[in-house]
Amino acid sequence: MPPLPGFSDNPLRTRADLIRAAIALVKPLNPYKSPGGARIKLATSTAAGFSETAAQLEGFSRPLWVVAYLLSLQSTEVDPFIQALLSDAALNLESWVQGLKEGTNPQSPEYWGDLAPFDQRMVETETIAIALLVHPSAFSFEHDPAARKNLVTWLRQINGHAMPANNWLFFRVLVNLALVLTLGVPLGEVKSYIDDALEVLDSFYLSEGWSSDGLWGAERKQADYYSGSFAMQFCALLFVKHAETLAGYGERVAKFKARAREFASEYWRYFAPAGAAIPFGRSLTYRYACGAFWSAAAYAGIDLPPPLDIGTVKGLLLRHLRWWAGHEGIFNTDGTHNIGYTYPNMYLAENYNSPQSPYWCLKALLILGLPSSSSFWTATELPHPLSPSAPQASPKLELAKIKLLPQPHQILVGAEEHHYLVSSGQCTAKRFKGREAKYGKFAYSSAFGFSVPAGPLLEQLAPDSTLAICFEGEEDEAGWKVRWAPEGVEFGEGTAEGTWIRSTWRPWKTSGVHVQTTLVVPGSKWGGWHVRVHRISLPPGAPAMRVVDGGFAIDAQTSRGSSIFETSVGASFPQAHGEQRMEGWWSDGLGSLVLSRGGASGVVDLTYSIDGGAAASDGKALIIRADPNTNLIASRTLIPAMQHSLAANDGEGNKVIWLVTGVFAVQAEATRHLERVWEMWGDRPKGRFEGGSVRFV
The missing domain is CATH 2.70.98 (Beta-galactosidase; Chain A, domain 5)
Incomplete structure (x- = not known):
């Protein structure tokens, strides 16, 4: 497979590098958008075990992990180099705003359809909720009452249907957070849905920061990347970032912060000094989403314990991205992501992997939500804690291999x-x-x-x-x-x-x-x-x-x-x-x-x-x-x-x-x-x- 310019040749060391990488990753999707922008279907014809409509919704929603931040930079970024990248017509960021309007409009031919019990569409609401929270002026349709009403109605369906008792419950939490903080829904109308979901999610908690993806028992004993970077810790840190000022949730935010510190204290061990993560568990086609916990921890401003100061966190994330940039086999010839790990591999795929599914990898770029003045961008990148060149973070700290x-x-x-x-x-x-x-x-x-x-x-x-x-x-x-x-x-x-x-x-x-x-x-x-x-x-x-x-x-x-x-x-x-x-x-x-x-x-x-x-x-x-x-x-x-x-x-x-x-x-x-x-x-x-x-x- 060919390299992807802007990602495969990217040093991935600075904020500008990561913005250029994000642009390179989403730009190849533009030719595959539907006329209204609400659906994306890549050139490959493999299928997932859910509807084609839901699969094409994946194609729209998952790039929002970076699209929302890139859109916000169009009006705030002062660096002329980045402004030039963002103004590229082939990038077409505005199409995602129109796509959200079309996808939630029941009268549109591109309507995503009503939600149903255990519906894949519930998963895709997570990214839409974050887009609303980080860039409300673009996605909330404040000056288009009909579109705003359609959006609220479509999102609120997540409260009316049964869903799996696993990480999906966090998507219900985040959607209701966006309804309250961005779309003007009174907290009292949805608070019970937030609280009930959080209570069930608490039952998955093990200890030392670890949660199972569902209740630990005879039917399920899973503690993999869903426990940290894909969902449980990742979503909890999104809650910390966006619910910190929400009345009545201060204790919850403090609990999530404490769990993140405990989890981080050993999670760094899953990453080699050169950046590779140990592949384990399912959904590994999400690739560099394995490093998304580090992006979320910095995004939420979590003060992590030694040896994890901000420079160490920066190194863990950026080396992981650089390791992936060295594997050209992850891209199709048109620059889109394929299903697989370091090369295309359908043996690895889950039955819920559509051609668009791999774009959950973009969770690792959540760090783009931090301004250029953030300590993450200004910190010096430090080596892996077990590297011989790593500084001793504490005189009493002994790191067993x-x-x-x-x-x-x-x-x-x-x-x-x-x-x-x-x-x-x-x-x-x-x-x-x-x-x-x-x-x-x-x-x-x-x-x-x-x-x-x-x-x-x-x-x-x-x-x-x-x-x-x-x-x-x-x-x-x-x-x-x-x-x-x-x-x-x-x-x-x-x-x-x-x-x-x-x-x-x-x-x-x-x-x-x-x-x-x-x-x-x-x-x-x-x-x-x-x-x-x-x-x-x-x-x-x-x-x-x-x-x-x-x-x-x-x-x-x-x-x-x-x-x-x-x-x-x-x-x-x-x-x-x-x-x-x-x-x-x-x-x-x-x-x-x-x-x-x-x-x-x-x-x-x-x-x-x-x-x-x-x-x-x-x-x-x-x-x-x-x-x-x-x-x-x-x-x-x-x-x-x-x-x-x-x-x-x-x-x-x-x-x-x-x-x-x-x-x-x-x-x-x-x-x-x-x-x-x-x-x-x-x-x-x-x-x-x-x-x-x-x-x-």
Whole structure:
């Protein structure tokens, strides 16, 4: 895909840079507008699971995250360079004002239609509400009573229909806020809708700033980017910004500010020093919306705790945007956004992703709502808190590179060798596509991403960072089950076992097979490694099974652009200095390793090397050639994995099998000296079994 001038070539360091980027992102939409401006339909013809009218409303509403601010700058901006950009006729900002008028007019052929229960149109009211709040003179139709009445009537429908008990409730709050503050609706008429929605949203709150996207329970255990940048924290900060002067909500505003501070204190760990976020959960086609929390925190004027002064926040947001500017594959040839992550990818897409959906990414540019005099724009951009060049924000502040976060049930690892997390305990019963991959894997990486399934066979499942299990002989009959719905989460840190998290799952609900996995990050002594300890319990009569434990999927191209698919470099791992600079893949039966332009990824069977370990299996290392386009970051990948054959349980009691896998990964930026990678690969975690745990020595 070609670069997008104004974004892909943008240094993204100053206010002017971000204004130029916003213009570059919305200008390609102009040819796809309906005559009245109320609908946008991009050239692609893929469909979402809701009406085409709602999909085209998405095309109109989502760019409003920046359009409202650009319109306001047309009359206030003094910088002649920016004024020249804003006056470009191809930008046609005024068409959005006319579009809002047409879309809410029941007599117009472009009317968006009445709202209904659980209607996608409810989601799109969020951005319309913010446009009303930030630029009322353009969007409130103060001097057109008929248009204003239509707008009020259309927006108030959100109060008359049932909606999902999740982040959508915040859209009801924001719409009513706009009705009161911009459109003259008395607070008393809508206050109960605001208060009732906020009460339900409070029930989603976990602690330490984290909220689930819906009530945490058996049906939903989700704490992903919806918890922060996509919705929950993001919308709460919009409320803080615009409701601070609204009578009766001072305590609520203070609560939201406190939660934002708590959330921010660890959320920065999801971002690598170079700006990449760890992809996890659903809706990742929203891309740089992962960084929208930082934009919202600055926009709302939240005073965040160390190490997060305004310069650090600025760096976290701008580096994230710069990382995305370096990925040209996110654009169609006409400059519009495509569905995917770093390249077009419909395997990733949710059933609610229309061609226009990705423009929620523009939430990250909320920062355009701050004037040029804001401390955000005048502050010096500071490096990532774990960067060696980061200033010490507090003499007493010690930032661990390995950090357990109890609420999302994850361990965040910010080591120089690899920026990733291990996860246990999240899932959802909602029928999201690829839900097992998006919530149930053992690990997620900012460098290697994760893979989503393209079909039921092993290479189509692309089982990176997960356990796949099937009955012997059913491998080619869609018999594979991958890790899902873990229960009984336990965790610990600062012990001889390292930092660890443990849970149990059942591949088949009725078979009685249980798999308990302890994920262990053993510490900085073994950089690049984490360990998985599996305790597999087979009930009497359980048939023979196959188990595959996958490592990180890695780019299958070399740094020179050639493929390393076809043949291995050799069965034995290099010893001679001359071989250590080679790229390719190796497998010796007990371990497999891939070196490519993506870095290094490998697995090794540690079951027999851990003192006291015993396994009734014949472990074999392999390399899985995953189907193309299954990984979010690299379109062609190889997955190093360990495969085990488990004998049938012909006895009377449960049969317990222990398996221990060492998982190795070093991101590309840390592989400049390949000799060091080989040293790390050879220096594997060592320990001993004690009561089902591994203690490292």
